[in-house]
Amino acid sequence: MGKKRENITIYDVAREAGVSMATVSRVVNGNPNVKPATRKKVLDVIRSLGYRPNAVARGLASKRTTTVGVVIPDISNMFYAELTRGIEDIATMYHYNIILSNSDLKTEKEIQLIEALLEKQVDGLLFLGGEVTDSHREIFNHTSVPIVLAATREEHQEKPSVTIDQIQAAKEATSVLILEGHQQIAYIGGPLTDSVNGYPRYIGYKEALEENEIPFVESFIQLGDYRYKSGYEAMKNLLTSHSSMTAVFAASDEMAVGAIHAAQDLGRSVPEDLSIIGFEDIPLASQVRPLLSTVSVPMYDIGAVAMRLLTKYMNNEHVESGQVVLQYSLELRDSTRLKEWEEK
Amino acid sequence: MGKKRENITIYDVAREAGVSMATVSRVVNGNPNVKPATRKKVLDVIRSLGYRPNAVARGLASKRTTTVGVVIPDISNMFYAELTRGIEDIATMYHYNIILSNSDLKTEKEIQLIEALLEKQVDGLLFLGGEVTDSHREIFNHTSVPIVLAATREEHQEKPSVTIDQIQAAKEATSVLILEGHQQIAYIGGPLTDSVNGYPRYIGYKEALEENEIPFVESFIQLGDYRYKSGYEAMKNLLTSHSSMTAVFAASDEMAVGAIHAAQDLGRSVPEDLSIIGFEDIPLASQVRPLLSTVSVPMYDIGAVAMRLLTKYMNNEHVESGQVVLQYSLELRDSTRLKEWEEK
DNA sequence: CTGTTAGCGCTTTCAA
DNA sequence: TTGAAAGCGCTAACAG
Numbered sequence A, B: 001m002g003k004k005r006e007n008i009t010i011y012d013v014a015r016e017a018g019v020s021m022a023t024v025s026r027v028v029n030g031n032p033n034v035k036p037a038t039r040k041k042v043l044d045v046i047r048s049l050g051y052r053p054n055a056v057a058r059g060l061a062s063k064r065t066t067t068v069g070v071v072i073p074d075i076s077n078m079f080y081a082e083l084t085r086g087i088e089d090i091a092t093m094y095h096y097n098i099i100l101s102n103s104d105l106k107t108e109k110e111i112q113l114i115e116a117l118l119e120k121q122v123d124g125l126l127f128l129g130g131e132v133t134d135s136h137r138e139i140f141n142h143t144s145v146p147i148v149l150a151a152t153r154e155e156h157q158e159k160p161s162v163t164i165d166q167i168q169a170a171k172e173a174t175s176v177l178i179l180e181g182h183q184q185i186a187y188i189g190g191p192l193t194d195s196v197n198g199y200p201r202y203i204g205y206k207e208a209l210e211e212n213e214i215p216f217v218e219s220f221i222q223l224g225d226y227r228y229k230s231g232y233e234a235m236k237n238l239l240t241s242h243s244s245m246t247a248v249f250a251a252s253d254e255m256a257v258g259a260i261h262a263a264q265d266l267g268r269s270v271p272e273d274l275s276i277i278g279f280e281d282i283p284l285a286s287q288v289r290p291l292l293s294t295v296s297v298p299m300y301d302i303g304a305v306a307m308r309l310l311t312k313y314m315n316n317e318h319v320e321s322g323q324v325v326l327q328y329s330l331e332l333r334d335s336t337r338l339k340e341w342e343e344k
Numbered sequence C: 001c002t003g004t005t006a007g008c009g010c011t012t013t014c015a016a
Numbered sequence D: 001t002t003g004a005a006a007g008c009g010c011t012a013a014c015a016g
Helices: A010-017 A021-028 A036-049 A055-062 A078-093 A107-119 A134-140 A166-179 A198-211 A228-241 A253-265 A299-314 B010-017 B021-028 B036-049 B055-062 B078-093 B107-119 B134-140 B166-179 B198-211 B228-241 B253-265 B299-314
Strands: A067-072 A097-102 A124-128 A147-150 A161-164 A185-189 A221-223 A247-250 A275-280 A293-296 A323-326 A329-331 B067-072 B097-102 B124-128 B147-150 B161-164 B185-189 B221-223 B247-250 B275-280 B293-296 B323-326 B329-331
Touching (some): A078 A124, A078 A299, A078 B097, A166 A185, A166 A247, A166 A293, B021 B036, B078 B097, B097 B107, B166 B185, B166 B247, B166 B293, B228 B253, B247 B253
Parallel strands (some): B067 B097, B124 B147, B185 B221, B185 B247, B247 B275, B275 B293
16 A cells, blocks of 8 residues: 555556556546446556545546635624535535635625635635625626625625525514514614625614604614624613613624623613514524524525525526525514514 | 636737746746736736636646645534634635535544545645544545644644643633532533543543542533533433532533523522533633633634644644644633632 | 746547 | 547746
8 A cells, every 4th residue: 555645647547457548537437338347447456556536637627626615704603604504515415615715794805715716716606795896796797607695695686696585584573572562672783884784684673663653763773793792882882871772673693692691781681671682593592591582594594505506507407596585584582572473 | 808708828818918828827926037028018918818827727737726625523613613714814824725624523524525635636634623543544644735633633643733731621620610619510521432522521520520539420420412402401410410519510611501501490590509610612601691611722723723834734844843732721700609710 | 037848637529 | 338639727847
């Protein structure tokens, strides 16, 4: 058994087995047009030589790398980690590998990463969570590599995407609070300039109020960065300036949990004094007390479906619809009082 | 501006710019041996043609792919997600891309993934969290691709690794409890067959007891799978059979938090009735009440250092020591009563 | 400073 | 069922 078998090529196998490279290539790729005896002979040589096919050479010759690029905001964010797991599982199932890169939602970095991925000749690209700007469209439109958006979409809807209806989800979350009888409902969200998550959730909140003729109060709006700490701070602000407030819709679970803790630190109990509902349903939501009521976003599925969709494009299969909208659900637990909710 | 610029090669650029392929290659790779005027001309053509270098062809010709393979147990596990972020950041810094694959700690799957990664001609490999068996060694020893282990190690210490001293860490965590005056200290851990995390943490617990002449009680040992739920169940068992118990060392934060909730559900308060300390210091530890005291493992750093180490091997740089042991620290928060701890 | 020329290891017609 | 041969797009000596 050779120590470092780095340089055993298809040629060596061919010579050793007394066949041509083409034949070796055929058995390696499972081409049926090989006489069983020949196949066995080749396989034996492959094993004894410890031959390992070079995927780079194969990629160059065949123009397929069985690799897909994934641009993700931040893998250490539970929401995206879960999504990535969905992607990876399906990728593995279809024998693709994924090249993962974190963008931190910086447009410039995103563009750069996409460019690098394209240079690496990925067979497909998954773009997650970021806003699709003109720069993105520019590059998307000048490549023939299939691209699927996940947990984001593009206004012109030219590119396939897998998402949920965020506005509707935020609206329902807020409606839960309204149905509980609250009139003073605050909103803790992300930047309104974030057109992917921040803005739609805000709009959903607003629409719910409007529909129920509850006055919108500017100072009930607190903006953070979706993280625990900013939720905590936001709630502290809210509570010191609006002691009459009785409910909060937070646009992320982390913020919601931060808000709960701030409330508790200021002597309020949840849900007795204050109802709080979150968004996402990351594991944290079920690992705190009170258990967080939240909008359950099918993170794993978004990733899995997006990857599956991408495989179809990569194989030139027929695609019913490139715009997939997945179902979310309302997970009413212990941070709100309402326990039942009929889907509209 | 071409629509699909898929087939513009270095040759096209060369022809258009009136130079040779070699020269184009030089400017693309930043080789200084090019007259500024020539460089500019080539750059202009590259831009106008929308030329994008083909990294696969480059990889085949140069035998370097600037890609590293990462085999990870589960990206949706916060601990590894954080680690991966460390890897990715350093990889980006050194212009490497990473191919990520989840192994779920299945040896067979790990081997298969490593094999696939090697086929893809990765320049280096990071193996995370899994046990290194003979099968692993077999394959590790027959390739010249540099490999670094992270959050795991190999008994013969033949392969470089980045870890923390788990036994010592577990021992100190247990000692905190002992120093608080507890005598009835339970242990909630992972499988003892898990030589990477489960067993060493268990040993650390045991050693701490021994050193302090506290009798080891078999039934104080509860084994789970590191997840919240198993911690919850373990604690319930413990509390119903050993009402005299006053402290618990849990081998993961999720289990520790699960344990806290079980205790609370059974009417005990933490840390008044029961002190609980965890292991890892994932974000969850600081997002629950009471704040979890825990062993803080530098997850991000383990990933970052491992990746940095790998770059050194890939560049044939001199490496001081391949066996890196990072410092952990004790983060004493509100689930224990002791608030100060002198490092031994 | 620039060009020529072999490959890198594999797939893929095209013939046989 | 098999083989020969032409690339895939780029890098890396080697000349000049």
